[in-house]
Amino acid sequence: MLLCVSELATNALVHGVPPGRGFLLRLVPYNEDGGVRIEVHDSGEGAPVLPQQDVQEPCEGGRGMLLVSELADKWGVGVRRPGKIVWCEFVP
Template identity: 80%
Template sequence: MNTETQPPSPRERFYRRERRSVPAARAFARVVLAEWGMRERADDVLLCVSELATNALLHGVPPGRGFLLRLAPCGDGVRVEVHDSGGGVPAVPQTDVREPGEGGRGLLLVSELADKWGVGERDPGKTVWCEFAGR
């Protein structure tokens, strides 16, 4: 008899283009991670959810649209995906982010905290994702 448990099913939620979507996405992710028993890197995951959701709202979601947050098991960790319908390809800034200013740190944080991250194409738009291995 197979005693292995099935991995949890991916969970997703759609958010409108509004400021309250970022804390709502973070709260949704917190609940999902708790349900899955993924506590070890929850703070890192939640910070990256906030950063990717903020980037989607500021740069990737055209007026009248929204973004999809998807959390999926990935080995013994989790994969976070933010799908939006905007153009452009996000990248870690190549300038000195220690200079005063508000922008440019989000993807830098994601690149430092996540084990992997990237951008995938979708029609229309893109998917920005990051993965966290279990520890």
């Protein structure tokens, strides 16, 4: 879960935060069984996408959302004005 927090926050800083703006990170319990939802709210345009390159080829970036998609039980993007909410969920 900690890796997903790091990847979503880094993605917001690199791609989703225009100069002079910040982002909001929320960790939210979302069910009685102890599930956790991670949300990152930013004011940037666009939405994160999974990489299309061969993951076997060396590169220094661009795989954060791939990690999130593999580690989390669900992830997605919600609308926010301005910007978006990128989230992922973990079920115990």
